Amino acid sequence: MTDGSSPGAAATAARQRIDPFLEVRGLKKYFPVKGGVLNRTIANVQAVDDVSFDVAKGETLGIVGESGCGKSTTARLLMRLIEPDSGTVHFDGRLIGADNGIPIREMRRQVQMVFQDSYSSLNARLPVEETVAFGPIVHGIPRPEARERARRLLYDVGLDASRFMKRYPHELSGGQRQRVNVARALALQPRILILDEAVSALDKSVEAQVLNLLLDLKQEYDLTYVFISHDLNVVQYVSDRVLVMYLGQVVEIGPVDEIYANPRHPYTRALLSSRPSMDPELRITEPPLSGDPPNPINPPSGCRFHTRCAFANEVCARASPVLSTFGDDTRHEIACHMLSPGSGHPDAPAPS
Amino acid sequence: MAEVATLRPGAEAEVPIGAIDARGYWSTVAYRLSQDPVTIAFGVVLILIFLAAILAPVLAPHDPYKANMTMRLAVIGTPSYMLGGDELGRDMLSRLLYGARVSLFMGLTPVFLALLIGGSLGVTAGFLGGKVNMGIMRVMDVFYAFPTVLLAIGLTGALGAGSRNLLIAITVILSPPIARVAESVTTQVRAFDFVEAARASGADTFTIIRVHVLSNVLGPILIYTTSLVSVSIIISAGLSFLGFGVTPPTADWGLMLATLRTTIWVNPYVAVLPGLMIFITSMCFNLLSDGMRNAMDMRF
Amino acid sequence: MEAVVSTPTPATGNADLVRVSDLRVRFVTKETTVYAVNGVDFSLAPGEVLGILGESGCGKTVTLRALIRLLPEDRAQVSGRVVVGDNDMLRLPKRELQSVRGGTIAMIFQEPMTALDPVYTVGYQIAETIIRHEGCSWREADVRALDLFEQVQVPSPKRRLNSYPHELSGGLRQRAMIALALSCRPSVLLADEPTTALDATVQIQILLLLRELQKELGMGVIFVTHDMGVAGEISDRLAIMYAGRLVETGPVTQVMRAPLHPYTAGLLSSTVHGSMRGQRLQAIEGAPPNLEKLPDACSFVPRCPHVRDACREGVPEPVQAAPERMARCIRVNPA
Structure with a gap:
C-alpha cells in the first residue's frame, strides 16, 4: 500500500477521500466463438466493450439494458467470476487483483452478489442454514459461530430461523428462496451488493416485498448497491444513478431523475417509452423502435445504435461517439454524436 | 414469541409450495425406497446373500476343500450333502457359501475401486472443463475402443492370472464408464449459479467440489455404479471360468461353474447351482439400481 | 348459475x-x-x-x-x-x-422454439399447416405464407421464410409463430x-x-x-x-x-411504476x-x-x- 511516510502520503489520502468506492475503467470482455473443423476462433461476442463508471459509497447504481447488452457480464467481471480482457477495477481505492492492491479473495468478502434464478443459485442438497453459513466457514469462522450468524441473517431477511433453517430450497417459495440468497450474500458482511436481476423472476406481489427488504437492508447494513435489471420501473424505484447499456457499451449515465425526466440518448428515450403505460386510456400507439437488438457478435460499426436510430447519419456509422457531459450537468454523460459539437452530425450544435 | 413479533414483515406468512416438513434429499430417497416393495424384497435377498457369505464358517456343514470320494456328484437332497457334491465329492452348499465370499469380493472390490478412480477423474474433468477435461476424457475414450471382456482378457493375460491381477483388470475396464457418467453429471451441476455463488464466497475449487458438487453428483454416480456390480461379478466369474482369475481349488462361483461344466450331462442340477447364484446376485444388484433410480428421480 | x-x-x-x-x-x-x-x-x-x-x-x-x-x-x-x-x-x-x-382456435406461446420445429424452415412449416387444413397446392400455400409474413411485419419476408427458427432473432421468431398461428384464419x-x-x-x-x-x-x-x-x-x-x-x-x-x-x-x-420513488411499496x-x-x-x-x-x-x-x-x-x- 502506498500510504505511509512518503511525501505523497497526504496527497494519496486526499485522493482516497474523494475516490469513488468502486471505480471501473475500460472494462472489456470478448467471448470467442469457436467453429470450423479446427475449432478456431471465428468471431467474438463483444459482451463488454470499454465500460467505465464509478459507484459512490452508499449509493445505488442501476444498470439497465436489453438482453445481450452485457449487464450480467459486467456483474461477473466485477466479482471476477470471469477474467476481464482488459480494464481495471478499484475497490475503495485499491486495485483488485494487483500485487499492491486488494487480493481477489478479500475483495469477494467485501463485494457479494445475488443471482437472478433463486432456484439455481441454491444448492438443493443443503439446508438453507448451511448455505448461508458456507461463506463464513470458508473464511475461517468456526462452525457454531457461522451457523449462529446464518440464523440471525435468516431472521433479518424476514424468515423465522427456527422454522426455516433446516429447510431445503424446494420446500421454500420463490420469494423465500430469494430472501435466502440475500442472506447468503450478506453472510460475509460485504460492503457492496451486486444484484443481478435479483427480483426479475419473482411474481409482482413478491417482488415488491423483496424490494422493500432490499431497501431496508441497505440502510441497516450501510450497503452500496449495483442493481442490474431489465425492468426500467424497478430501476427507477431503487436507483440513485442509472447507467444505460447497449450492446456492451455505456450510452448514457446520470442521476435517476435526470435520466428518467430528461433522457438525452435516443436509445434511452426509446427504452423509456417502450414501458407499458399502466393506463388503458393512454396506450402506446407507435413502437418507439423497430426490430431486435443486433447480435453482439460483430456489432454495428461506429455508434452501435445507428442501425435502429431514427436520427442516424453517415457519421454515426463511421465514428464511435465518446461518453461525455454536455451542458451544465456534469453528472449526466451521454455518448451521442447529435450532442457533440463538431461531430459532423447535422443536428449537432456548432463548435463554439 | 417476542422474536416473531419483531420479525421483518413479509415472509413469515408465506406458505411454502409443496412439502411442509423439512426433509433432506437422502432421507427422502430412503423414505421413497421404503415405499417400494420390489426393491426392498431384492435388497433383503442381497442382504441374505451377504450374511451367508460372512457367516460361511458358521453355516457351512463341511470343509469346502475336503474331498469325499463317496459323495462325488451326489444329487441334490443327499442327507448332510443337501445341495449335493461336486466332481471331487466336496459339499456344494459349503462351497457355494465360501464361493459367495470370493465372488462378492471379486465383484464388489473392482467396482468400489473404479468408483474412486473413475469418479474422481470424471468429477475433476467435469468441474475443471477445458484442457483438463479433454486430457482425461480422451484417455478414457481409448479404453472404450476395445470390447470390455476382450480388454479384461488381454490385461489379465499381460499381468498374469491370479485374483490380484483380475481385480486390477476389472478396475481398469470399469473406471472409464464411471468417469464418463461422473463427467457428464458434474458438467451439468457446474452450470448452476450456486457454484458461482460459492466461488463468489471465496471458496477454493476443492471445497466447492466437496460441499457443493459431490452432494449433487453422488446420487446419479451411485445408481450407475450399482448397475455395474452385476457386470463386474459376471466378468470376474467369466474370467475365472476361462482360467484367468481365481485359481483352483479356491471356491469361486465362476470357477466352480468351469470345473462342473464337464459333469453337466451327469448331474445337471448341481452343475447349474453356481450359475444360478451368479444370476440371482447380479439381478438383485440391477434391480436395486433401478429402485434407487426411481427413488432419486425427483425434481430437486 | x-x-x-x-x-x-x-x-x-x-x-x-x-x-x-x-x-x-x-x-x-x-x-x-x-x-x-x-x-x-x-x-x-x-x-x-x-x-x-x-x-x-x-x-x-x-x-x-x-x-x-x-x-x-x-x-x-x-x-x-x-x-x-x-x-x-x-x-x-x-x-x-x-x-x-x-x-x-390457435395458440401462441412464450417460447416460440417450443412451437416451431427446428429442422424445417419457418416458411415450410407455415405452408405445410395451410395445406393440411385447406388442402390447397404448395404454390398457393407459399403465396399465403408470404402474405402472412408481410402481415406480421417481418422485414425482407421472402428471405426470412427460408430461415430456420434458430436463425431468427427473438422478435422475429415470435412474429413467425404468430404467422403460423394465423395461417388458417382462426x-x-x-x-x-x-x-x-x-x-x-x-x-x-x-x-x-x-x-x-x-x-x-x-x-x-x-x-x-x-x-x-x-x-x-x-x-x-x-x-x-x-x-x-x-x-x-x-x-x-x-x-x-x-x-x-x-x-x-x-x-x-x-x-412498481414511475411515480413510486421514495415511497414504501404496498x-x-x-x-x-x-x-x-x-x-x-x-x-x-x-x-x-x-x-x-x-x-x-x-x-x-x-x-x-x-x-x-x-x-x-x-x-x-x-x-
Whole structure:
C-alpha cells in the first residue's frame, strides 16, 4: 500500500477521500466463438466493450439494458467470476487483483452478489442454514459461530430461523428462496451488493416485498448497491444513478431523475417509452423502435445504435461517439454524436 | 414469541409450495425406497446373500476343500450333502457359501475401486472443463475402443492370472464408464449459479467440489455404479471360468461353474447351482439400481 | 348459475365465441393431487381481447391449455364445459379436434422454439399447416405464407421464410409463430405470455402487432400474462386469477383504476411504476397458497388486509357489482 511516510502520503489520502468506492475503467470482455473443423476462433461476442463508471459509497447504481447488452457480464467481471480482457477495477481505492492492491479473495468478502434464478443459485442438497453459513466457514469462522450468524441473517431477511433453517430450497417459495440468497450474500458482511436481476423472476406481489427488504437492508447494513435489471420501473424505484447499456457499451449515465425526466440518448428515450403505460386510456400507439437488438457478435460499426436510430447519419456509422457531459450537468454523460459539437452530425450544435 | 413479533414483515406468512416438513434429499430417497416393495424384497435377498457369505464358517456343514470320494456328484437332497457334491465329492452348499465370499469380493472390490478412480477423474474433468477435461476424457475414450471382456482378457493375460491381477483388470475396464457418467453429471451441476455463488464466497475449487458438487453428483454416480456390480461379478466369474482369475481349488462361483461344466450331462442340477447364484446376485444388484433410480428421480 | 352471474356481457348471449363454464382441472400423480383450476367461468365475444392476469401457479396457463385440450391426458383431470364456436371442446373426438385446433382456435406461446420445429424452415412449416387444413397446392400455400409474413411485419419476408427458427432473432421468431398461428384464419387466438421473454423494445412491438392483427382480422383473443402493464396495453376486458379461480373480471380501465378485489388492488400497488420513488411499496404479504390443499374459504384470506370472520366460511360466490363487473369478495356489494 502506498500510504505511509512518503511525501505523497497526504496527497494519496486526499485522493482516497474523494475516490469513488468502486471505480471501473475500460472494462472489456470478448467471448470467442469457436467453429470450423479446427475449432478456431471465428468471431467474438463483444459482451463488454470499454465500460467505465464509478459507484459512490452508499449509493445505488442501476444498470439497465436489453438482453445481450452485457449487464450480467459486467456483474461477473466485477466479482471476477470471469477474467476481464482488459480494464481495471478499484475497490475503495485499491486495485483488485494487483500485487499492491486488494487480493481477489478479500475483495469477494467485501463485494457479494445475488443471482437472478433463486432456484439455481441454491444448492438443493443443503439446508438453507448451511448455505448461508458456507461463506463464513470458508473464511475461517468456526462452525457454531457461522451457523449462529446464518440464523440471525435468516431472521433479518424476514424468515423465522427456527422454522426455516433446516429447510431445503424446494420446500421454500420463490420469494423465500430469494430472501435466502440475500442472506447468503450478506453472510460475509460485504460492503457492496451486486444484484443481478435479483427480483426479475419473482411474481409482482413478491417482488415488491423483496424490494422493500432490499431497501431496508441497505440502510441497516450501510450497503452500496449495483442493481442490474431489465425492468426500467424497478430501476427507477431503487436507483440513485442509472447507467444505460447497449450492446456492451455505456450510452448514457446520470442521476435517476435526470435520466428518467430528461433522457438525452435516443436509445434511452426509446427504452423509456417502450414501458407499458399502466393506463388503458393512454396506450402506446407507435413502437418507439423497430426490430431486435443486433447480435453482439460483430456489432454495428461506429455508434452501435445507428442501425435502429431514427436520427442516424453517415457519421454515426463511421465514428464511435465518446461518453461525455454536455451542458451544465456534469453528472449526466451521454455518448451521442447529435450532442457533440463538431461531430459532423447535422443536428449537432456548432463548435463554439 | 417476542422474536416473531419483531420479525421483518413479509415472509413469515408465506406458505411454502409443496412439502411442509423439512426433509433432506437422502432421507427422502430412503423414505421413497421404503415405499417400494420390489426393491426392498431384492435388497433383503442381497442382504441374505451377504450374511451367508460372512457367516460361511458358521453355516457351512463341511470343509469346502475336503474331498469325499463317496459323495462325488451326489444329487441334490443327499442327507448332510443337501445341495449335493461336486466332481471331487466336496459339499456344494459349503462351497457355494465360501464361493459367495470370493465372488462378492471379486465383484464388489473392482467396482468400489473404479468408483474412486473413475469418479474422481470424471468429477475433476467435469468441474475443471477445458484442457483438463479433454486430457482425461480422451484417455478414457481409448479404453472404450476395445470390447470390455476382450480388454479384461488381454490385461489379465499381460499381468498374469491370479485374483490380484483380475481385480486390477476389472478396475481398469470399469473406471472409464464411471468417469464418463461422473463427467457428464458434474458438467451439468457446474452450470448452476450456486457454484458461482460459492466461488463468489471465496471458496477454493476443492471445497466447492466437496460441499457443493459431490452432494449433487453422488446420487446419479451411485445408481450407475450399482448397475455395474452385476457386470463386474459376471466378468470376474467369466474370467475365472476361462482360467484367468481365481485359481483352483479356491471356491469361486465362476470357477466352480468351469470345473462342473464337464459333469453337466451327469448331474445337471448341481452343475447349474453356481450359475444360478451368479444370476440371482447380479439381478438383485440391477434391480436395486433401478429402485434407487426411481427413488432419486425427483425434481430437486 | 355461477356462469350467468360471472359472465359480464350477457347481452351477447349465444353469440359468444368462447364460453367456459365451471372449468376444473386437477393434476393427479401417485404422490399428490394439485387443484390447478377450481371452477372458472367466462365468455369471449367476437373481436374481444380478454386478458387473464395472475401470478405463477394461479392456473392461468392451465386454463388456456384446457381450452385447446393441450394438457397431458394421463395426469390432468378436466371437467366442466368449454364451447368454442359450435364445438364442445372437452368432448370433441380426437380427429375433429385436429381440425378445430389451428382452424378455429390457435395458440401462441412464450417460447416460440417450443412451437416451431427446428429442422424445417419457418416458411415450410407455415405452408405445410395451410395445406393440411385447406388442402390447397404448395404454390398457393407459399403465396399465403408470404402474405402472412408481410402481415406480421417481418422485414425482407421472402428471405426470412427460408430461415430456420434458430436463425431468427427473438422478435422475429415470435412474429413467425404468430404467422403460423394465423395461417388458417382462426377466430380465436390464445396467447400464453407471448411477450414475457422479449426485451422491452421488442415486447411493445409485438403487443402493438397483436392489437393491430386482432382488429384487422376481428379475432377474439385470450391473452394470459402476469404483467399488469402488458395486460393494460392489450386487453378490452380483464380477468384476475388467483388460486385457480377468477376473483375479478371487468372492463380493463375500470379494473385498473378502481379494483374491487383486494388481490387486484394489491397487485396494482405492488407493481412498481414511475411515480413510486421514495415511497414504501404496498406489497401483498405472503405467497400464493398451496394448491394441493385449498381451504374451504376465500383463498386470499392469509394475505388479505381486510379479513373478516365471514371470509373463512366458504369460498365467496361471485358478486355482480356493476353490469360488467364481477368480484369474488364478500366486501363487494351487489349492484
